[in-house]
Amino acid sequence: MHHPDLSRRRLTGALLGLAGTAALGAPALAGTLEFAASTTPATPLTIYGVLDPPQARPLLAAFKQHHPEIALVYHHMDTLALHQRVLAEQDAPQADVIMSPAMPWQYQLANAGLSSTLDSPITAAWPRWARWRHELFGFTFEPIVMVYRRDLAAHMPPPESHAELLARLDAHTDLLKGRVVTYDPRLSGAGYTYAIEDARISARYWDLVAALGRSHTALEATTSAMLEGLSAGRYWIGYNLIGSYAQAYVANHPELEMVIPRDYALVLQRLVMRQRGAPHPEAAARFIDFLLGRPAQTLLATRTTLGAVDPGVSGPGTASALRERLGDAIRPVQIGPGLLATLDTLKRQTLLEQWQQAFANRTTFSDGPLADPAPLPDADKESPSP
Amino acid sequence: MTAGTPFRLAHLSLYRRLTVLLLCPLALVAALILGQSWFASRAAADRAFDRLLDAASLSIAEQVRWQQSRLWMDLPPSALEMLATDAEERVFYALYDAQGHFVTGNRTLPALPPPPSGQMSYADVDVGGLALRLGVRRSRLEGWDRSDRFEVRVAHSQGGRTALANRLFLASLLNVALIALLAMVVVLLSARFALEPLTRLRRAIRQRDPRTLAPLALELPRELDELRQTLNELLARMRRVRANQERFIGDASHQLRTPLAGLSARAELALRQTDPAQWRSALDSMHGTAAQTARLAGQLLSLTRLNNPEAAPAHTPVDLCALAQRAVRSGFASFDRRGVDLGVETPAQAVVVAATAWQLEEALANLLENAALYGARRVTVSVLAGPPRLRVEDDGPGIPESQRLLVLRPFHRGREGGSGTGLGLAIVDSIARAHGCRLILADSDPAHPERPGLCITLTFPDAA
Numbered sequence: 138m139h140h141p142d143l144s145r146r147r148l149t150g151a152l153l154g155l156a157g158t159a160a161l162g163a164p165a166l167a168g169t170l171e172f173a174a175s176t177t178p179a180t181p182l183t184i185y186g187v188l189d190p191p192q193a194r195p196l197l198a199a200f201k202q203h204h205p206e207i208a209l210v211y212h213h214m215d216t217l218a219l220h221q222r223v224l225a226e227q228d229a230p231q232a233d234v235i236m237s238p239a240m241p242w243q244y245q246l247a248n249a250g251l252s253s254t255l256d257s258p259i260t261a262a263w264p265r266w267a268r269w270r271h272e273l274f275g276f277t278f279e280p281i282v283m284v285y286r287r288d289l290a291a292h293m294p295p296p297e298s299h300a301e302l303l304a305r306l307d308a309h310t311d312l313l314k315g316r317v318v319t320y321d322p323r324l325s326g327a328g329y330t331y332a333i334e335d336a337r338i339s340a341r342y343w344d345l346v347a348a349l350g351r352s353h354t355a356l357e358a359t360t361s362a363m364l365e366g367l368s369a370g371r372y373w374i375g376y377n378l379i380g381s382y383a384q385a386y387v388a389n390h391p392e393l394e395m396v397i398p399r400d401y402a403l404v405l406q407r408l409v410m411r412q413r414g415a416p417h418p419e420a421a422a423r424f425i426d427f428l429l430g431r432p433a434q435t436l437l438a439t440r441t442t443l444g445a446v447d448p449g450v451s452g453p454g455t456a457s458a459l460r461e462r463l464g465d466a467i468r469p470v471q472i473g474p475g476l477l478a479t480l481d482t483l484k485r486q487t488l489l490e491q492w493q494q495a496f497a498n499r500t501t502f503s504d505g506p507l508a509d510p511a512p513l514p515d516a517d518k519e520s521p522s523p
Numbered sequence: 524m525t526a527g528t529p530f531r532l533a534h535l536s537l538y539r540r541l542t543v544l545l546l547c548p549l550a551l552v553a554a555l556i557l558g559q560s561w562f563a564s565r566a567a568a569d570r571a572f573d574r575l576l577d578a579a580s581l582s583i584a585e586q587v588r589w590q591q592s593r594l595w596m597d598l599p600p601s602a603l604e605m606l607a608t609d610a611e612e613r614v615f616y617a618l619y620d621a622q623g624h625f626v627t628g629n630r631t632l633p634a635l636p637p638p639p640s641g642q643m644s645y646a647d648v649d650v651g652g653l654a655l656r657l658g659v660r661r662s663r664l665e666g667w668d669r670s671d672r673f674e675v676r677v678a679h680s681q682g683g684r685t686a687l688a689n690r691l692f693l694a695s696l697l698n699v700a701l702i703a704l705l706a707m708v709v710v711l712l713s714a715r716f717a718l719e720p721l722t723r724l725r726r727a728i729r730q731r732d733p734r735t736l737a738p739l740a741l742e743l744p745r746e747l748d749e750l751r752q753t754l755n756e757l758l759a760r761m762r763r764v765r766a767n768q769e770r771f772i773g774d775a776s777h778q779l780r781t782p783l784a785g786l787s788a789r790a791e792l793a794l795r796q797t798d799p800a801q802w803r804s805a806l807d808s809m810h811g812t813a814a815q816t817a818r819l820a821g822q823l824l825s826l827t828r829l830n831n832p833e834a835a836p837a838h839t840p841v842d843l844c845a846l847a848q849r850a851v852r853s854g855f856a857s858f859d860r861r862g863v864d865l866g867v868e869t870p871a872q873a874v875v876v877a878a879t880a881w882q883l884e885e886a887l888a889n890l891l892e893n894a895a896l897y898g899a900r901r902v903t904v905s906v907l908a909g910p911p912r913l914r915v916e917d918d919g920p921g922i923p924e925s926q927r928l929l930v931l932r933p934f935h936r937g938r939e940g941g942s943g944t945g946l947g948l949a950i951v952d953s954i955a956r957a958h959g960c961r962l963i964l965a966d967s968d969p970a971h972p973e974r975p976g977l978c979i980t981l982t983f984p985d986a987a
Contacts, residue, residue, distance in 0.1 A: 474614045
């Protein structure tokens with residue numbers, strides 16, 4: 138299959154930042170976890186995933202306990218590498234299961250027919266909002282949050298919602314100058330995705346961006362960089378951080394406070410799919426059934442910060458608990474064709490230009506002046522319509 | 524029906540035949556309707572879903588503008604969600620400029636030939652192993668300065684439209700099945716109803732007294748009424764035949780009773796006499812009457828045998844010449860005693876016909892007897908060939924033309940007071956009919972008005 142739209146060159150920019158979301162501050166992203174089967178004959182199972190080994194290990198260990206007959210190899214890689222590798226191997230797939238939090242990219246793979254249908258009782262009962270067809274399943278529930286320093290309260294009441302953040306920015310523009318940090322949508326795929334979703338949800342989003350621009354908001358490429366800046370005292374308020382990382386980090390850093398915005402909270406879901414033509418489809422189906430099953434979902438809620446989707450699992454760290462607390466304010470990123478629009482090159486350019494205007498081309502990024510967004514494809518080099 | 528016998532429609536009962544003849548076209552019509560509705564459901568589903576392609580491509584096309592010296596658009600996610608439908612289709616879109624260069628999209632999509640009218644063209648395409656429905660909208664910019672042409676191509680997978688088509692088809696399948704079921708019930712019932720008069724006719728015939736020949740009086744539909752009339756005509760013929768037989772029996776009894784009564788009276792009269800000469804004369808007279816009665820009985824017997832259609836003896840080759848000569852030889856002595864000149868004329872070679880010899884002999888004997896009884900002085904038997912004919916001529920008083928058909932009926936005598944039984948010519952007529960012969964009665968000498976004589980000819984069917 139020919140994918141001119143998914144060429145490495147154009148994705149580089151978009152995925153560069155997303156890669157950083159995979160691991161908290163760990164530059165060495167690639168890693169492999171192996172769980173040998175305890176019975177013979179063993180069924181091999183290969184997983185490509187973007188899930189930190191510390192988070193993945195308890196999950197995979199539990200799977201091994203349930204299915205000792207499967208010899209599991211988990212390849213951890215960053216989102217860009219994962220996407221590239223899946224595309225490169227699409228005619229001769231090596232991986233059985235693919236897990237990634239880069240929802241638009243994952244959706245694009247499934248839309249292009251690289252996933253295969255699963256029909257087990259568990260997948261059939263999976264909530265509609267957390268799946269697409271019976272091919273793509275969201276198995277985690279990670280809100281996008283704001284993090285602020287506790288000493289902020291000395292200057293102003295800490296913002297609890299988008300509207301309050303906008304009010305604080307408007308009221309304390311000078312005080313907050315350079316003290317607010319968020320994702321750089323030009324460098325981070327995750328940041329770009331949240332910007333698009335924010336713009337879709339809220340009509341006042343562009344007011345917020347303008348206010349962020351006026352207060353010379355710092356732009357970072359990863360959640361971990363923002364958290365480190367907050368912990369070090371460089372920043373007071375962090376906007377649009379991935380909740381699962383922030384929660385773990387804040388737990389060890391008492392000077393920080395995490396808040397899920399009250400007016401609306403975006404929710405990120407890690408999407409899992411079985412690759413079309415997977416070498417071990419049976420084992421892959423068993424793994425995904427396990428991932429969506431009660432034990433794994435309970436484990437996600439209790440022993441990780443990823444959050445459980447399964448409406449049958451309750452307690453802290455579950456979708457139901459979050460919904461109970463915030464009600465309609467919970468806005469999971471919809472697993473649907475809208476994600477394709479997110480990936481549209483022109484749309485991306487349009488959004489980034491609006492950002493650039495809001496920031497008035499000020500140098501806000503520590504690495505230097507704002508770079509041009511990822512280069513657009515040269516029209517002449519695109520394959521013309523056949 | 525066993526496996527060996529071939530299927531024949533004639534073997535089927537009327538009910539089955541009607542059912543088969545009605546249900547076969549019914550099945551054919553149902554199949555045609557189903558085939559048509561299959562295509563109609565596909566077309567309806569295509570129309571419904573193509574409208575989504577149309578709307579989605581329009582909503583994308585409205586976002587296309589000229590910006591930064593190139594085609595630009597802000598892709599509306601709702602357009603893609605519209606394409607995805609509830610069936611969660613895979614969706615693809617692409618924007619192409621006037622030269623056919625890819626501007627943006629999530630995959631390259633093929634071009635389509637322009638539609639005869641409107642802006643949209645549709646096609647089923649196979650793109651990278653996916654069966655997609657493709658819609659291409661041709662449009663142009665509507666700005667003040669530029670009016671570049673461009674194409675919005677949108678495509679989605681076909682799960683939803685196949686499902687809709689199948690639902691539509693299933694609905695019409697159920698309809699057709701229901702209608703066919705009703706039609707079948709109606710056909711079966713009406714076949715039974717239409718054949719009901721036949722059952723009534725059968726019952727009416729079965730319940731009749733076997734001896735009655737009265738016509739069937741029964742209300743029947745026109746087609747069966749014809750059958751009833753034909754049956755009634757047959758019954759009428761049978762009634763006539765039976766009337767003839769009864770009259771024949773009556774006549775025969777009467778004919779036998781008269782000479783028997785004569786015999787009885789003569790014997791009674793003679794018994795009162797004492798003179799042996801008187802007795803002798805009575806016995807002579809009684810002997811004559813008894814002989815005549817015996818012949819009458821014999822003729823009645825042979826006439827009955829001849830008229831019995833069940834006992835038609837086999838025909839064998841018979842030489843008419845030999846037959847005629849034999850008859851003349853045997854009758855010559857008695858004719859000579861009565862002073863009648865009996866002669867025979869035969870051709871040189873044999874004239875052979877397929878016939879029953881004893882019947883022809885009987886017929887010839889009767890003809891000769893008849894001639895002698897009615898006072899002929901000269902009787903000639905002749906045999907002619909091509910076609911084979913047997914002819915008996917006499918110079919007697921003859922039979923007037925008006926009487927010639929009547930004399931063929933039993934007990935009709937050409938002349939009152941003769942000593943004939945009135946059966947001779949009837950027997951000849953029966954034999955002629957049994958052989959398929961034409962029996963012709965004519966004057967043998969029409970020039971002689973006093974004694975025109977009688978010429979009776981039996982013409983056999985030509986062997987050739």
